[in-house]
Amino acid sequence: MSANVLKVENVTMQFGGVVAVDNMNLEVNEGEIVALIGPNGAGKTTAFNVITGVYQPTNGAVWFQGEKIVENHPQGKMKKLYKGQNDGTYTHVLAPTPDKITQMGMARTFQNIRLWKSQTVFDNVLIAKHCRTHTNFLSAALRLNRKEEAAQRAHVEELLKTVGLYDVKDELATSLPYGKQRRLEIARALATEPKLLLLDEPAAGMNPQETDELTAFIGEIRDKFKLTVFLIEHHMDLVMDISDRIYVLDFGKLIADGTPEEIQNNQRVIDAYLGVAEDA
């Protein structure tokens, strides 16, 4: 088995009294497409936000490419809750901002599309290349970075061709139809040259045909850019089609993991999705 790219270790995320993610452990291996599924409000996006540095976990650690990138030791109330389990393991807090994590090679899309509204399609992708520039603001303003700029622009054009948005590159990002906006978000994430791509409900709001196209597309880019993909999705067709493995989250807890077949036949997953009477 190849080395894991992402490892989530005992991650708990608590907001006041609400435990959104409860002691999560998961691994995503190189080249895999792994899905995180679960009913609404199960804590999937929260998990993404912890992994990408938006939230600092109340407890736990995140490893990326064999390196610990996020870590927090139990504090306050959590101390009692998790005492024993990882007592003394975590000695310091590691909480990089999302931009640092992106620079390490992790990129994401958003559930509620967050494109830069006043920018064109081309610029949306070009801006994402900013984190890979080496020029300082002076040489950038004085145009001493023409070579780098040209290379970046060429790369963006190539990316836009790959995702099929080249013909609309000069339009405003927000004027694109929904499906294309989602593709643009993926292209933007790819522009940051990630190893691991996190997709938050990439097929939300898409019709079946668009979903099919997207399924094929995710596979293509995985192969083309040698990516590892970790995604949240509600469209089960897509999930079952492309995932190598699936994790199921319910009320913040992981309740199952396995191949698509295993998940489809797992009673706890079926219960979680269909609901089961408490006294049954």
Next chain:
Amino acid sequence: MTTSKKKTVFLAAVLILVLAAAIAVDAALPSYHIVIKVIKKGTVYALVAVSMNLLNGFTGLFSLGQAGFMLLGAYAYGVLTIPVAKRISVYQYFDGGAIQFSLPEIFESFLGKTVGTTVGMLLALLVGGLLAALMAWLIGLPVLRLKSDYLAIATLGFAEILRAFFQWNALGPITNGSNLLKSYPDFEHATSYIILAGLMIAFIVLLINSTYGRAFKAIRDDEVAAEAMGINLAKHKRMAFIISSFFAGIGGGMLAMYNGTIAAAPFKSAMTYEILLIVVIGGIGSITGSILASYLYIFSAEWLLRGLDSGKFLFINAPAVFKNGFRMVVLSVIIMCIVLFFRKGLMGDKELPDLLGRRPKARNKEVVGK
């Protein structure tokens, strides 16, 4: 490609025209003439407005500290350029002050009169800009973490602190306390102002269209997305803040130059408000808008509407109504109308050359999705 070429040609043509006009005006009119005054003040305001637009319009940081940074620049300029011989009369309450050199005079001694003085003056302006930038660097870290209106009020407060500080008697040997600084040199020609401010505005424009400028715009449009795409928010916000303050400092120095005297009192929040309103008139996020609005505002305030203050305007003679202060009332009513009914201002977020070429295709299309 052709459109972008056309835009460049257009821009170059405008620049040459402006420069030619300025040289002609300089040659034809004495330096105390109202036209020269309007051009000079308008140019200074253009620079300051553009620097504010860089922060408020392009980076989306609503800062109201402009007057504070201008104050720093103004004082730096005055303190460093007053001729040594005149210091004893300027700093009459502080025994001639603590600083006994003058940059223009230092450079004059080995570069000759014209070149030396100019170099010294430019250097003093630069020092003012750097001081403002340094101050921005210092307060940027804590202040820029604040959200929109808190940032506004914190920067406003900072400017007020700075003003109190410069009026403090204990600093009198340097700042002359609450007395005026005066007798320092000024550029005689409006052309000098235009070239100087023009170069700095050009730098800002280049910066805005560079990869850093694009990052600023991304922060303005969606901070969360910008951060997720690897843009370091703290670093870039601070950078925009420092650069904007740098040019505000230089603008403050130039304003001091134009005014002929420096006191801390005028650099209060009303000055920041004035500049902000100019930016709004021009269009938040449009450089050419800010420039046009600055000239228009100064032209109206200093010249066109002058009659409103002195009894006679457009052949209407009504001294009872047209008395001192009426022109500012009219101006602020116009501003309020723009703020309320033409929120995009003169230019929206477009630039002058954009009016030539085609707009991005999507402008007139239905917005799909949300």
Next chain:
Amino acid sequence: MQQILPYIINGISVGGQYALIAIGYTLVYGILRLINFAHGDVFMVAGLVMVYATTAMPIYAAVPLVLVVTVALGFVIERAAYKPLRTAPRMSVMISAIGVSYLIQNLAFYVTGGVPQPVTNPIPWISENVEILGASTKRVTLVTPALTIVLVIALVYLINHTKIGMAMRAAAKDFETAQLMGIKINAVISMTFVIGSFLAAVGAMLYFTNYPSVAITSGGMPGLKAFVAAVFGGIGSIPGAVVGAFIIGLCEELIKGVGYTTFSDAFTFALLIVVLCVKPTGLFGEKVTDKV
């Protein structure tokens, strides 16, 4: 003690005046999330009207006139400058507020001719000298804190026990839902401006009694300081604003007492910056989180 006592008494008095202005900021911010930059200028206008009214008519007519004019001004500002921007981005409303402030100052300059209007014993009773603990002071220094506390209690009662008060609380909690629940949001917002302006008018009458004149810029400083008080106490919270105002008033007067008059203003803003950076929600403010 004998030496600082006058400063403490003064501080409490100034604090009360700030509190009356601060409530206007805090109420408006609570509902509209807007820093009403024009509030300090409304305060200044109240001072000017007082000067004009008390010289032109007897005191029992002048005081109500000041209150009515100020309240009307606050009402008109909201209707004319903020209501049209209800759906606009917050930045636009803030710019509008700054525009209003600019307009009022220019108008006041025009009306007064730019000359500070002398305050000549407008309300004789509160200007009389009284002795307190061996220190001589104007009666206004004693009236202010008492009046402030009475008004604040009345306001808190209004907000907690009347229908309009309930509507105001609802609107502050969730603007849109309150609207959906049938609360006449415009009436509620107007009401907050009316209350805020009324208190500012009372504050102005007390404040300017202590000063020789009212200038067009007289509103700026007390306005900003009252705003700082509101932030310090936790913006949106009335008790917070009052406590914050008293603390700031006291500190300021004590700094003056120590001999650093130049820095009494600067202190307020330094406090503001520190509070904003350390605890942006202030003493009693609610925590707000952004959703990703």
